[in-house]
Amino acid sequence: MPLDIIREATANFSEDCKLGEGGFGPVYKGTLADGKEIAVKRRSRTSRQGRREFENEVHVTAKLQHRNLVQLLGWCTEEDEEILIYEYMPNKSLDVFLFDPDMGQSVDWKMCMNVACGIARGLLYLHVDSCMRIIHRDLKASNILLDCEMNPKISDFGLASILVGNQDEANTSKVAGTPGYMAPEFISGGQPSIKSDVFSFGVLLLEIVSGRKSMVSHLREQALNLESEGRESDLIDPIIRESCDEDEAVKCIRIGLLCTQDDPDDRPTMLTVVRMLGGDGIPHGPPQPAISVGRDLPTVDPIGLIHNASTINEVTLSDVLPR
Incomplete structure (x- = not known):
């Protein structure tokens, strides 16, 4: 998309159009001449993410078409700019609804299940059904955008890996992702795989x-502790307790615990997850794994890291804001 059209749509990247800022750079709301609303993601000059992530996002996202993946509408590299143009998501990102005290009051169980099932279907498409098999590698609440009907769309493919043939693992061992969502085998130096995406989905669920x-x-x-005591329902968010089916929750x-097993071989595939969310049976509870999430990460203050949007040992901590 030509740079002059992007500048016109965003009032020359006006602060009034700014939606937020993530590790890649600021994100703006734009309006094209025909009235179509867009989200414009502009790489910051100081961003730690570079041309590789930009090209990766374009290469991967441009070829994917699924109702639960955000749609890339175009890009721009004029005048040393690196800009990505997406469909505009009016209801921001999932983390706003999960963790914002005010927005969270509007959440109910029906919305939660719709979001969970939509994310699962989007991941299944990436792993199995798309024209090229993809490991997302950075699935988290801030990378789930919500459309006008609160349908979820997976976004931010800057770290995504493309699988070749029947591969289940990517040909890289570079540690990149978000602490709290990263599978233990990847943190400790292993290769990302479709099962590391499953782990991230389990945490998100x-x-x-x-x-x-x-x-x-x-x-x-x-x-895990509540499951071992048969008290899983204690984990249910009080905001959704009245509207939820407790057995379903x-x-x-x-399912979340099954997805976050320490051993990747013990985790289900996303096809199995989609079936379980849709009503298929599930064992009483998963085997008890050792507690190891984040065991090899440096000791840090996670809240401070998020606020500083810093990077430690190539582990990305950028919080992508609503587009």
Whole structure:
């Protein structure tokens, strides 16, 4: 898309059009001449993410078409700019609804299940059904955008890996992702795989049911302890308790724990997850893994890291804001 059209749509990247800022750079709301609303993601000169992430996002996202993936509408590289243009998501990102005290009051169980099932279907498409098999590698609440009907769309493919043939693992061992969502085998130096995406989905599912952030509340440990005592329902977010089917919510907690097993071979595929969320049976509870989430990460203050949007040992901590 020509740069002059982007500048016109965003009032020359006006602060009034700015939606937020993430690790890549600021994000603006734009309006084209025909009235179509767009989200414009402009790489900051000081961003730690560079041309590789930009090209990766374009290469991956431009070829994907699914109702639960954000649609890339275009890009621009004029005048040393690196700009990505997406469909505009009016209801921001999932983390706003899960963790914002005011916005969270509007959440109910029907919305939670719609979001969880939509994310699962989007991941299944990436892993199995798309024209090229993809590992997302940075699935988290802030990378789930919500459309006008609160349907979820997976976004931010800057770290995504393309699988070749029947591969289940990517040909890279570079540690990149978000603490709290990263599978333990990847943190300790292994290769990202479709099962590391499954782990991230499991953490996200626990966040959706509980309304708690994984990074700051040791969420998986809490869920495991409650599951071992048969008290999984204690994890359910009080905001959704009245509107939820408790048995269904407990099932989601158990699915989340299955997805976050330490051994990747013990985790289900996304096809199995989609079927379980849709009503297929699930064992009473997963085997008890050792508590190891984040065991090889440096000791840091996670809240401070998020606020500083810093990077430690190539582990990205950027919080992508609503587009």
